[in-house]
Amino acid sequence: MRLDTLSFHVVESVMKLSECRSGDIVLITEIDSHVSGTLRLRELGVLEGVDLKVIKSSNPMLLHVNESRIALDRELAAAISVNYMVSASGNQTC
Amino acid sequence: MLTSQDLPDQQKGTLPRTIRVALVGNPNTGKTTLFNALTGLKQKVANYPGVTVERKSGIFSFEGLQIEVIDLPGAYSLRPTNDVERITRDVLLGMMGSEQPVDVVVVCLDAGNLERNLYFATQVLDLGLPGVVALTMNDEAASMGQPVDPVVLEQHLGRPVVETVAPTYKGITELKKVILQAVGREGEDLPWSIGEKVLHAIEHLAAEIGKHKPMERRILRQVSVELLLDRRGTNRMIDLPGIRELVGKLRAELEWAGVKWVESESIGRYAWIKSVIETTRVRSEEKFKPSRSDKVDRVLTHPVFGLAIFLVVMAVVFQSIYTWAGPFMDMIDGLTAASASAVASSMPSGPLRDLLTDGIISGVGAVLIFLPQIILLFLFIVLMEDSGYLSRAAFVMNRHMRRFGLTGHAFIPMLSGFACAIPAIMSTRNISDPRTRLATIMAVPLTSCSARLPVYALMIGALIPATPLFAGFTTQGFVLLGAYIFSICAALLVARAFRMTVLKGRQQPFIIELPPYRVPSWKTVLNSVWERGRMFVTQAGTIILAINIILWFIAYFPHDNSLQAKYDSQRGAAQASLSGDELELRLEELDSLQSGEMLRGSIAGKLGQVIEPVIEPLGFDWKIGIGLLASFAAREVFVSTMAIVYNVGEADETSVSLMDAIRNEKHADGQRVYSPLVALNIIIFFILACQCMGTVAVVKRETNSWKWPLVMVGYMTALAYVTCLVFYQLGIRFFPGLA
Numbered sequence: 021m022r023l024d025t026l027s028f029h030v031v032e033s034v035m036k037l038s039e040c041r042s043g044d045i046v047l048i049t050e051i052d053s054h055v056s057g058t059l060r061l062r063e064l065g066v067l068e069g070v071d072l073k074v075i076k077s078s079n080p081m082l083l084h085v086n087e088s089r090i091a092l093d094r095e096l097a098a099a100i101s102v103n104y105m106v107s108a109s110g111n112q113t114c
Numbered sequence: 115m116l117t118s119q120d121l122p123d124q125q126k127g128t129l130p131r132t133i134r135v136a137l138v139g140n141p142n143t144g145k146t147t148l149f150n151a152l153t154g155l156k157q158k159v160a161n162y163p164g165v166t167v168e169r170k171s172g173i174f175s176f177e178g179l180q181i182e183v184i185d186l187p188g189a190y191s192l193r194p195t196n197d198v199e200r201i202t203r204d205v206l207l208g209m210m211g212s213e214q215p216v217d218v219v220v221v222c223l224d225a226g227n228l229e230r231n232l233y234f235a236t237q238v239l240d241l242g243l244p245g246v247v248a249l250t251m252n253d254e255a256a257s258m259g260q261p262v263d264p265v266v267l268e269q270h271l272g273r274p275v276v277e278t279v280a281p282t283y284k285g286i287t288e289l290k291k292v293i294l295q296a297v298g299r300e301g302e303d304l305p306w307s308i309g310e311k312v313l314h315a316i317e318h319l320a321a322e323i324g325k326h327k328p329m330e331r332r333i334l335r336q337v338s339v340e341l342l343l344d345r346r347g348t349n350r351m352i353d354l355p356g357i358r359e360l361v362g363k364l365r366a367e368l369e370w371a372g373v374k375w376v377e378s379e380s381i382g383r384y385a386w387i388k389s390v391i392e393t394t395r396v397r398s399e400e401k402f403k404p405s406r407s408d409k410v411d412r413v414l415t416h417p418v419f420g421l422a423i424f425l426v427v428m429a430v431v432f433q434s435i436y437t438w439a440g441p442f443m444d445m446i447d448g449l450t451a452a453s454a455s456a457v458a459s460s461m462p463s464g465p466l467r468d469l470l471t472d473g474i475i476s477g478v479g480a481v482l483i484f485l486p487q488i489i490l491l492f493l494f495i496v497l498m499e500d501s502g503y504l505s506r507a508a509f510v511m512n513r514h515m516r517r518f519g520l521t522g523h524a525f526i527p528m529l530s531g532f533a534c535a536i537p538a539i540m541s542t543r544n545i546s547d548p549r550t551r552l553a554t555i556m557a558v559p560l561t562s563c564s565a566r567l568p569v570y571a572l573m574i575g576a577l578i579p580a581t582p583l584f585a586g587f588t589t590q591g592f593v594l595l596g597a598y599i600f601s602i603c604a605a606l607l608v609a610r611a612f613r614m615t616v617l618k619g620r621q622q623p624f625i626i627e628l629p630p631y632r633v634p635s636w637k638t639v640l641n642s643v644w645e646r647g648r649m650f651v652t653q654a655g656t657i658i659l660a661i662n663i664i665l666w667f668i669a670y671f672p673h674d675n676s677l678q679a680k681y682d683s684q685r686g687a688a689q690a691s692l693s694g695d696e697l698e699l700r701l702e703e704l705d706s707l708q709s710g711e712m713l714r715g716s717i718a719g720k721l722g723q724v725i726e727p728v729i730e731p732l733g734f735d736w737k738i739g740i741g742l743l744a745s746f747a748a749r750e751v752f753v754s755t756m757a758i759v760y761n762v763g764e765a766d767e768t769s770v771s772l773m774d775a776i777r778n779e780k781h782a783d784g785q786r787v788y789s790p791l792v793a794l795n796i797i798i799f800f801i802l803a804c805q806c807m808g809t810v811a812v813v814k815r816e817t818n819s820w821k822w823p824l825v826m827v828g829y830m831t832a833l834a835y836v837t838c839l840v841f842y843q844l845g846i847r848f849f850p851g852l853a
């Protein structure tokens with residue numbers, strides 16, 4: 021990664037999971053625990069430090085987390101902040 | 115080999131008479147398959163999460179000991195979000211009232227989803243009960259290139275791990291042995307940590323609860339974790355004196371100290387799980403590599419194609435119910451007719467012969483003829499359930515269900531409602547929001563259960579022409595498909611009406627797991643189809659038979675012998691004055707007049723005439739009225755009742771085929787009773803009316819009140835009447851061709 025893309029990277033880090041596109045691989049950085057349903061997601065393994073792949077960015081979204089395929093409302097996905105690892109267009113950012 | 119004699123003495127002394135074993139684990143990990151393999155029972159197995167919704171127990175004996183196995187609903191966490199998870203928690207925490215605690219827990223771990231499965235497993239093992247781990251689906255994990263090493267897993271968990279593949283009975287005997295060995299051996303604590311401050315608060319709370327309710331130390335601790343950390347909590351121990359206040363205070367203190375207490379359990383457990391996984395699973399494939407299921411899902415979960423495919427699948431299903439069942443139905447029809455005439459020719463005429471031929475044989479035969487169609491319907495349902503497609507349908511339907519105030523979760527009960535409303539209503543236990551669940555319960559009885567299928571099939575078969583449309587589809591198949599779509603639409607609209615009025619409330623988030631597609635096991639398929647077929651035949655041979663006998667009596671008596679004499683003299687007159695075709699016609703007319711008059715004078719006929727004014731505006735005559743009254747006992751009874759109604763008092767030996775009788779049935783003024791419009795209206799009536807006592811009873815049980823079953827009966831009856839009234843009245847005005 022070139023240094024001049026770093027600032028871009030910081031901007032990207034406030035990305036919401038609901039904004040991701042199909043094929044994106046992202047790392048979860050933060051989850052808003054006040055949103056109902058997030059505790060269940062944590063129990064299912066959707067929590068900070070976990071990487072996941074967005075299989076479908078439709079509503080509901082379909083995620084590949086660990087070995088499970090978990091579907092969830094976009095609205096709920098908006099409570100999850102993520103960092104890009106691989107974007108759908110293919111360029112690695114971290 | 116281990117027998118009870120081989121056990122060390124002190125352990126033998128502690129062996130209870132019957133050893134109680136609970137099967138727990140995440141949903142869809144193969145618990146019930148394992149239960150069936152252990153006990154030889156045949157509980158329902160399918161490839162979607164949330165199949166088992168109540169505790170079921172079975173017994174097997176091994177090495178001279180009796181072992182009771184309890185199959186529990188799957189749970190993602192010991193902190194429940196719905197009623198099925200609550201059952202599992204209550205059994206594990208010993209909160210089931212008088213029930214004694216279990217001796218051994220068998221935790222099922224799906225090798226293909228180890229991380230997520232270990233979360234609940236660690237919660238269960240933390241209870242300290244003697245535990246055994248059954249590692250399921252490792253066959254599948256291995257074929258995907260990432261098998262789990264049971265030996266390493268055993269070292270991490272400190273409990274015996276047995277690899278099982280229950281569908282092929284692999285590891286079952288081994289598991290039985292290990293269960294026996296585990297009795298009385300409490301497990302050690304797992305080395306994960308929740309954080310010092312939270313742990314401190316938990317211990318404080320546990321000490322306080324312990325003062326009011328003495329419990330085993332580790333169970334007490336789990337109760338405290340639930341009370342302290344789970345804001346969704348539904349544990350009644352919060353009502354112990356002073357506990358609610360203490361929980362509030364401890365949470366505030368943690369908050370003040372900047373501790374993320376809500377997150378602490380998941381973070382702590384998953385951190386430890388990660389370290390376990392690294393050493394127990396070989397990963398030969400790259401991470402996030404799309405599986406075969408993912409490739410299929412690209413199409414099947416597509417918002418447009420997915421829905422289109424679902425509709426095409428349904429159309430094929432309902433068309434094949436006509437096309438494929440036909441020959442078998444003809445066979446059953448032939449058998450019925452043959453046995454009726456065999457009885458008729460070998461017995462002297464009289465009431466007993468009439469009862470046997472018209473009441474029993476043609477009545478029961480009229481229902482049994484639909485067995486092939488029922489079997490096909492169940493075959494399709496079980497294929498959808500066991501392949502994993504059902505969860506995809508729920509996924510695709512979620513956005514549509516939202517508009518009606520429901521979520522995709524409600525789609526599964528609605529589709530299972532095509533089989534029978536009773537298990538479908540029970541499966542709403544998987545819906546976490548109580549209002550959404552109630553709205554679903556109210557709507558499910560409208561979905562078209564298999565008991566309605568004979569009625570539809572009779573009406574469609576008799577009155578809708580089999581005009582080919584395209585590619586093997588006919589109008590009959592489409593009308594049947596239409597009936598099912600109509601029932602789903604009605605159910606959705608009713609759910610919406612409830613959600614907009616008495617059951618108003620915020621939408622709950624939708625989270626669902628999609629299991630991998632699996633080739634349906636032929637054992638599951640055969641078993642499920644066989645069970646259903648058997649139930650249908652048993653029902654026909656018991657309840658329907660009994661009702662038929664009663665019906666035949668009330669349709670036959672009082673038997674006016676002077677009528678016979680009156681018509682006989684008219685026949686004599688006709689024979690004297692007419693000949694050839696004219697005579698034939700006149701005799702037939704006299705036959706039908708005589709049977710009509712006899713039925714009219716019978717008890718059943720009088721009952722039908724009492725309600726005739728009410729149902730006449732719907733296009734139904736008093737004979738249909740008899741069928742409608744009888745169908746409140748069970749929907750299929752409508753079919754057998756009509757067979758009796760059109761046969762009783764029939765002067766000749768052979769009973770006419772029911773469909774022919776329906777086509778030829780005429781009013782007194784010579785007009786046909788049945789038109790396509792009347793047939794459709796009967797179908798609509800059967801979709802909407804509440805004619806099933808079993809459903810009423812299960813709604814009473816699930817809602818624990820009389821209010822909701824009464825609401826259900828009330829709204830369904832009103833809806834059925836009004837809809838049929840409007841449909842028929844508009845129909846005769848605007849489509850006189852159909853009337």
Ligand SMILES: Nc1nc2c(ncn2[C@@H]2O[C@H](COP(=O)(O)OP(=O)(O)OP(=O)(O)O)[C@@H](O)[C@H]2O)c(=O)[nH]1
Pocket residue numbers: 140141142143144145146147148158159160161162163164165166167186187188189250251252253254278279280281500632635638
């Ligand atoms: N390949 C494989 N499939 C299995 C195994 N055990 C069960 N299955 C299949 O997995 C699916 C789920 O099985 P169930 O026994 O219904 O699962 P459950 O844990 O009782 O599910 P819930 O009652 O919903 O919690 C079925 O399609 C089974 O045929 C196994 O060891 N290997």
Ligand SMILES: [Mg+2]
Pocket residue numbers: 145146147158165166186187188
């Ligand atoms: Mg089960």
